Amino acid sequence: MRYKKVLVKMMDAVMLNCDQASLLISKQLDGKISWIDKIRLKLHLLNCEFCNRFNLQSKKIDEILKISPDDLSHKCIHSHKIDQKSKKKIIKEINKLSDNQ
Amino acid sequence: MVPKPEEWVNNYADYLYNYARYKLPSKEIAEDAVQETFLSAFTSLKNFKGGSSEKTWLVSILKRRIVDFYRKEARKADRNVSSFKLPFYESGNFENHWLEQRAPKTWDVDDKIQLDEFHQVLQFCLQLLPDKHRAVFMLKVLEECSSEEVCARANIKPNNLWTIMHRARLQIRECIEKKWM
Numbered sequence: 001m002r003y004k005k006v007l008v009k010m011m012d013a014v015m016l017n018c019d020q021a022s023l024l025i026s027k028q029l030d031g032k033i034s035w036i037d038k039i040r041l042k043l044h045l046l047n048c049e050f051c052n053r054f055n056l057q058s059k060k061i062d063e064i065l066k067i068s069p070d071d072l073s074h075k076c077i078h079s080h081k082i083d084q085k086s087k088k089k090i091i092k093e094i095n096k097l098s099d100n101q
Numbered sequence: 102m103v104p105k106p107e108e109w110v111n112n113y114a115d116y117l118y119n120y121a122r123y124k125l126p127s128k129e130i131a132e133d134a135v136q137e138t139f140l141s142a143f144t145s146l147k148n149f150k151g152g153s154s155e156k157t158w159l160v161s162i163l164k165r166r167i168v169d170f171y172r173k174e175a176r177k178a179d180r181n182v183s184s185f186k187l188p189f190y191e192s193g194n195f196e197n198h199w200l201e202q203r204a205p206k207t208w209d210v211d212d213k214i215q216l217d218e219f220h221q222v223l224q225f226c227l228q229l230l231p232d233k234h235r236a237v238f239m240l241k242v243l244e245e246c247s248s249e250e251v252c253a254r255a256n257i258k259p260n261n262l263w264t265i266m267h268r269a270r271l272q273i274r275e276c277i278e279k280k281w282m
Binding site: 031 | 106107110111115117119122124131132135143187189196197198199204205207208216217219220223241243263264266270271
């Protein structure tokens with residue numbers, strides 16, 4: 001009986017809940033996590049479908065936010081265009097600048 | 102040779118603006134960033150060696166403006182506090198495990214149209230974050246600043262940074278799923 005209690009306690013120390021696991025997933029995307037956390041996270045991901053999805057989705061979001069301007073114009077159909085009025089304003093401002101120089 | 106302002110603006114303004122719109126929170130802020138990019142390019146024309154293309158050079162200036170914008174935002178006080186509740190059980194047998202109805206579903210974002218829509222939804226969802234949190238999140242994700250620098254700018258401790266990143270990802274993810282699926 002006593003061994004069982006100790007075992008449960010040990011398992012609790014190693015096993016992560018989803019709040020902790022998703023925090024580590026996020027941390028791992030931003031930098032490094034310790035090797036012990038890596039192992040705990042791997043163990044958790046072995047049988048948590050939700051956290052696996054959170055991992056993939058967070059990676060996707062990061063990847064899309066990091067997109068380069070060329071990829072953006074190649075991969076996306078919708079592109080934002082600047083107003084003609086704003087274009088004219090920019091040209092005016094630049095001309096003002098060169099007049100002052 | 103000094104380029105003509107009209108030519109530069111007509112050739113590159115849309116390209117720069119499209120990029121700025123995807124990285125900055127509003128139309129107005131994106132327009133300002135593009136204008137500042139051109140002005141800064143023209144004042145420092147002598148620094149342009151012509152080694153890289155004009156476009157690449159302008160993009161590098163714009164990228165700096167974007168980071169500057171978020172640096173300023175990160176420094177601001179935390180005014181609009183997030184009302185986002187964590188998607189985990191608060192008590193009971195499943196304490197700190199995903200609430201089933203708010204847990205991640207499978208995503209399918211591979212073809213062009215989906216990617217395009219996904220982009221738009223992501224932009225919308227970023228608006229839901231408090232300004233300061235969004236700034237911290239963007240600075241970190243765009244990898245233009247180290248964690249130490251982000252912490253120093255935002256005046257937060259490292260643990261706080263990880264919490265902000267974690268909550269931001271949970272919130273953005275959930276918002277995308279709601280809006281897009």
